[in-house]
Amino acid sequence: MTVEICTVSGFDDVGRNMVAVRVDDEVVICDMGIHLENYMKLTDEEEENSSSLNRDALIKARAIPDDGLISEWKGMVKAIVPSHAHLDHLGAIPYLAHHYDAPIMNTPYTVQVLRHLLEDNDVRLRNKLQVVEPNGRVKLSKNITLEMVNITHSTPHTAMVVIHTPAGAIVYANDFKLDDTPTLGKPPNYARLAELEKEGTLAIFIDSTNADVDAKTPSEKVAKDMLSDVLMSQRHNGRGIIVTTFSSHIARLKSIIEIGQKMGRKVVILGRSMAKYISAAEEISLVDFKGKAEIVRFSAKVGEKLRKIDRDGKEKYLIICTGHQGEPKSVLSKIASGLLNFNMGPQDAIVFSCRVIPTPTNRKNRERLESHLRRTNVRIFKDVHQSGHASGQDVRYVLELLKPKHIIPSHGAKASKDAVRRMATMLGYGERQVHMAHDGQRVILSP
Ligand SMILES: [Zn+2]
Structure with a gap:
């Protein structure tokens, strides 16, 4: 039996993740993501619906993976498996998946986000969308079984995708953190990971984002405490409060809503992308924000709502909106540049x-946003946050728990991936067991 991997994309830069695993004449694809920055550049230039963009232009702009690198494996693909709902892991599915006669398998939240994404792009795929429950398994063929081991990250229903083969398990751990006290969903399935070690793990693709930080990434519960600390300190003096965060971070949104309620404020969520990810979560009964928060989806209505908040008194509300990276079209950027006639002042936060x-784009956008905000003397609280990515000690824990024969550092800058290599050497791994892969590289995994 031959097990060969192709690190199609996401290994020369961070984003547009895609990996293919071949087991004899059958192939499983993990992830089909976009490179968000390159994608946004292209869509901004087009100034149109992204559905007008074609595959070749997107590949050329390094916005989606170049799946031509596995063209001769095309007929062998048995499943496309995104590990979670972030765009750098599934955002290229509308452009690439229809080239493969294979189902797309993911956990319920990921499937739901994908459905919204396809609708937004006006794409109808012939690929079947198959839901696999967290910790569920699917037998693909005589030689391959898929398993979605529950793990924590910064969006719900993230899985460590396990491809079981007669030569051992291949674990796709991209992205994850180890959160024993998540504020939404279950902690990592450590029991199952320990079993995988006994069953034999052939290889792991491991999220290296923060692997060069000697620490344990704090729990989402810590982020909630930080938020509570900041927000409760602002509850007096009739202050207006705006919080901005990642639209797909449903656990974080849930925490902000809960704190807003504790403060006795009406919670209003503004922005299309917020509404989209929340709808996906509500449709599968993961959360129910109805009655707890009002969601305003369309930009035409956002201005109207803000005027009402101004009239009623800002101190009665807690606003959650898009714009955490300073995105020019976001609600927060529009508020800051005065486009929505909603004034923030020294008493507001x-x-x-x-x-x-x-x-570079995010840095530039955030600088512009903050310089606009500073003109109003508003109180700014930055970095009220904990990462969704494992730190060095978490990565070490997983490597020691699973004892894979091969390690492929993924999803990170060179320094982070080098940190995984050093860690592997320290744990006794030889040079032929740690693969510092480039895009399009192929490696046959010796058992
Ligand atoms: Zn992610």
């Missing part, structure tokens, strides 16, 4: 429940 994702 803006809370960034996020960290700036360090790309």
Whole structure:
């Protein structure tokens, strides 16, 4: 039996993740993501619906994976399996999946987000969308069984995708953190991970984002405590409060709503992307924000709502909106540049429940946003946040727990992936067991 991997994309830069695993004449694809920054550049230039973009232009712009690198494996693909609902893991499905005669398998929340994404892009796929419950298994063929081991991250129903083969398990751990006290969903399935070690793990693709930080990534519960600390300190003096965070971070949104309720404020959520990810979560009964928060989806209505908030008194509300990275078209950017006629002043607070994702565009956008905000003397609270990615000690824990024969550091800058390599050497791994892969590289995994 031959097990060969192709690190199709996401190994030369961070984003547009895609990996293919071949077991003799059968192939499983993990992830089909976009490179968000390259994608946005292209869609901004087009100034149109993204459905007008074609595959070749997107590949050329390094916005989606170049799946031509596995063209001769095309007929062998048995399943496409995104590990979670982030766009850098599933955003290229509308452009690439229809080239494969294979079902798309993912956990309920991921499927629901994908359905919204396809609708937004006006794409109808012939691929079947198959729901696999967290910790569920699907037998694909005589030689391959898929398993979606429940793990924690910054969006619900994230899975460590396990491809079981007669030569051992291949674990796709991209992305994850180890959160023993999540505020939504279950903690990591450590019991199952320990069993995988006994059954034999052939290889792991491991999220290296924060692997160069000697720490344990704090729980989402800590992020909630940080938010509570900041927000409760602002409850007096008739202050207006705006919180901005990741639209797909449903656990974080749930925490902000709960704190808003505790403060006796009406919670209003503004922005299309917020509404989209919340709808996906509500449709599968993961959360129910009805009666707890009012959601305003369309930009035409956002201005109207803000005027009402101004008239009623800002101190009665807690606003959650898009714009944490300073995205120019976001609600927060429009508020800051005065486009929505909603004035923020020295008595008001803006809370960034996020960290700036360090790309040149984000840095530039955030600088512009903050310079607009500073003109109003508003109180700014930054980095009220905990990461969704494992730190060095979490990565070490997983490597020691699973004892994979091969390690492929993924999803990270060179320094982070080098940290995984050093860790592997320290744990006794040889050079031939740690693969510092590039895009399009193929490796046959020796048992
Ligand atoms: Zn992610």
